[in-house]
Amino acid sequence: MKITMSVIKADIGSVGGHIAPSEKLLETVRKHVQDKGRGMLIDSYVSSTGDDVAILMTHTGGVDNAPVHKLAWEAFLAGTAVAKAQGLYGAGQDLLKDAFSGNVHGMGPAVTEMEFEERPGEPFLFFAADKTDPGAYNLPLYLAFGDAMNTPGLMLSPKMAKGFKFVIMDVNHTEGDRIIELSAPEDLYDIATLLRDPERFVVESVWSRAAGTQAVSVATSRLHNIAGKYTGKDDPVMLVRSQMDFPATGEVLQPFAIGHFVAGCMRGSHNMPIMPVKLNSTISYFDGPPVVSCATFCIRDGRLTGPVDAFDHPFWDRVRDHVADKAMDMRRQGFFGAAMLPMNELEYTGIMEKLAVLEQKFAVRTMKRAA
Ligand code: 13P
Ligand code: 13P
Ligand code: MG
Ligand code: MG
DSSP: OEEEEEEEEEOOOBBTTTTBOOHHHHHHHHHHHHHHTTTTOSEEEEEEETTEEEEEEEESSOTTOHHHHHHHHHHHHHHHHHHHHTTOBTTTTTOOOSSOOSSOTTSSSEEEEEEEEOOSSOEEEEEEEESSOGGGGHHHHHHHHHOTTTOTHHHHOGGGTTOEEEEEEETTOOSSOOEEEEEETTTHHHHHHHHTOTTTEEEEEEEETTTOOEEEEEOOOOHHHHHSSOOSOOOOEEEEEOSTTSOOHHHHHGGGGSOOEEEESTTTTEEEEOEEOOTTOOOOGGGOOOEEEEEEEEEETTEEEEEEETTOSHHHHHHHHHHHHHHHHHHTTTTSGGGBOOHHHHTTSTHHHHHHHHHHHOOOOOOOOOO
């Protein structure tokens, strides 16, 4: 059976700053999706990661399906009304346009979707991250789908021996989707060359070369490209199908034990390590640290079984402690050097006005030359 999985997520307001949505907000979104999605959706799962609310939906309408996108948009409008009534912070933060026009691309919410023929057993992982941006998944995907040191399946599974195709997007290009397709293993160094710059080049999808089927889909939107100013971080969602033609679930999860440094945290302007957290975790230290959650499911005829929380295991407690240490170490150097994002990433913030004023005060010292 051909099934579409759609995840549409937005920050529409949160309690106590950029921490977490209220229970009532979540319940309102959940009820809207259930009531208005009847006859359109097969199944759904509404969850929060930090201050972001994600709606996972299964249906048979294909990607960019107007009624499905409209349903999510209107669910977020209903949630925003609650956020306003409760005085939540940043009510409607990610809803950047007034009128819905066909799909939510370019309207603020992040979208990631996949249409595929269900396998007899169909496990998948739904990742949601807060206080970071879509390039946060570059390193985990490079390791899981390109590196035999991480993924022994690349050696051990004949189904994976041909490797994977990476579709990488230049997210600075705003006039349309500028993409490049590269294949691992032969293009691995080219893939590395692009993915090392996660603020510009972002993995959009990954495909099995042997089966021609899609394994990964990442939401790639950059809010400042829509709003023209800093409105919040582009907290990304990702779907990963696992096992058989694809890496095992544990191979997909392993890279998250690194706690790699990503863009995000406090005012979207810092580099901090990303912490794998349990489902429905909130945000705290320095408006962070950046967090990623992972809900695993199986799916049959579009019906979801799960979630099982992939990061709710004693192993990840140790990782979380390690990431907390890394986060505190980085914070000790405040705004200096690598702690803060480079200037080109701050150009949508108020710091540009400050620099423009200082620019006027600069003078070139005239040197006395030796005769
Ligand atoms: P398969 O059953 O897909 O071969 O999985 C084995 C496995 O996941 C070991 O990590
Ligand atoms: P969000 O993008 O999650 O709203 O975070 C905003 C922020 O920068 C908090 O410091
Ligand atoms: Mg927020
Ligand atoms: Mg957020």
